[in-house]
Amino acid sequence: MATNTVSQVVPSPAEDAAALLKAFQGWGTDEQAVIAILARRDATQRKQITLTYEQMYNESLLQRLQSELSGDFERAMCHWILDPDERQAVMANAAMKCIQEEYPVIIEIAGTNSPAELIQVKKAYHVLYKCSLEEDVAACTTGNLRSLLLALVSTYRYDGNDVNMGLAKSEAKIVHEAVRNGTIDHEELIRIVGTRSKAQLKATFSCFKDEHSSSITKALLHATDSTCYLRALRTTVRCIADANKYFAKVLRNATREAGTDEDTLTRVVVMHAEKDMEGISDAFQKRSSVTLEQVIAKETSGDYRSFLMALLGS
């Protein structure tokens, strides 16, 4: 469920565009006004506002925002203003500049979108960058990490709830064999994780847990070497098995005492605010004793904080 709330009475795009211009004019920017408008509009409305603003004032809203705002707030707002598909394409493209650290972005995009949504992201990527997401992912990685990430972004998973329990059991066994020896049979793991439907994978994970009384991720933790690929594999499994729990953990890690990771915080909140933030928020609260809003209020400040809070619906 989305957390950002759209205003009850929505002004016309022209009115919103005019209000935004007013917020930009004069000394400094009225950030609160910008937040009050843009954080309370859904994707279609934001698109209308962007188009109308450009028609009325002959400049790109995105560029104006980039010049008026700064810092984490600017980065968050400029991602927020994009179409959800474009936004994910932009984030994926940015992640590839530093794939060894930013691979979770690719995995999240591949793992939390429905197959149809992922196709839309890929189409947006074609338009923006004149090449395919798969090409770029493949070109900036090598070895097993490449095989894994490429499989994740290329697949068009079966979307239904049909599960073959016999297959789930046998593949749980394959995974167990693959992980047990310490030397992991990557091909089979990547095949299973990269092609099976989400329902089938969840069944496989739960068969694994039933048989071996510990989850796959824990089993992978004990593998001998901790390469980027292995970490990516664990991220994949966690993201598919329980997305809300996964993101709650990501947020907890991003908001720890020793410095907040604003980029990650922005990414999760902006990407999920109008999708499934509520579930993530609940999962967050279940694991920590505080709500997500409390943590964000504590760890961030200024307009950035106001914006995040608005997106979270407070």
Next chain:
Amino acid sequence: MPQQVLAQASSNSSPPASPQPPRPRQQAPRKQERDLQHREAPAPPAMAAADEHQDLTRAFAGMGGLGVDEAALVAALGRWRRQPERRAQFRRGFPGFFSASAGAGIERCEDEYLRHLEDEFARFRDAAVLWALHPWERDARWAHYALHGAAHPRGVLVEVACTRAADDLLGARRAYQALHHRSLEEDVAYQVKDATAGLLVGLVTAYRYEGARVSEELAAEEAKALAAAVKAAPATASAARLVQNEQVVRILATRSKPQLRATFKIYKELHGKPLEEDFAGEPCLQEAVRCLDSPPKYFAEVIGRAFREDADKHAKATLTRAVVSRADADMEEIKDAYAKQHGAKLADAVAKNTNGHYKDALLAMIGK
């Protein structure tokens, strides 16, 4: 005469499958004679028994091309109406296809021959049904068949994956899910257990950029990478094969088609021969390159192979598949490519090598 024909059939070094239906090219003159007779007289004059036998055999697609000459068959049926003895003579005169069965006291039909007949009679039916299906469902069914039948050439998968436009391949994958409640890539990854699995999954899951933008620099770089892969490929089959080479699979499975064509072009300029030649040891790779580079050329080649004397069941089925799947797409280019490759018009070759309704259907789809 039948003995000679059978001897010829058995001498063909064909795949272990079925003994080739005899296709003696020396039948051609007879065909013309017979056609002449048909055209001249509505009720053909009484023929010698041998001629009638050949006639009936020919009509039963015992020899000469793909498909069944339904009109000739009906005429033969009519001619021998209420003459079971003539039919018995015919069966006895053809020991290759009918053998004496001591127990039953009859000349029974060979199972091989029945299967052959089934195939030939089914050709028109298959063509018509395939033509009626949505292209996505058609591709999904072909892919499923290629994966789940015993010993079916996986080339169909490469063909479908590489010659369809990005959205059509995606549509085929969606149709596959609707039909089988699993994704195509799941099944490919699960069923293909040899070295080509990685390449096949990559090709089948591609959603390529379809714009015309090409980077010459990138093409040069990747042509070099391909050349390095070819050079590094070990001569023996024991080590990792060329088809599993990371770079090769990455480039072929992710780059856009215009980009790939630029890469192939540069490769040819640098090395004096086309990439597919250097991939000759790996049929899967070779086929992928051919399909990606120029579908019309590829289809013209496979159609040509269907007409050859030693064409097996799969090569012949390709004719239907190629014509039905490309009739609305690039049939004109295929015709041009065929003329260039074989020095004859495609329509003429089809008319010569096929019979009956099947022939008419193909010609209608190919167009003038």
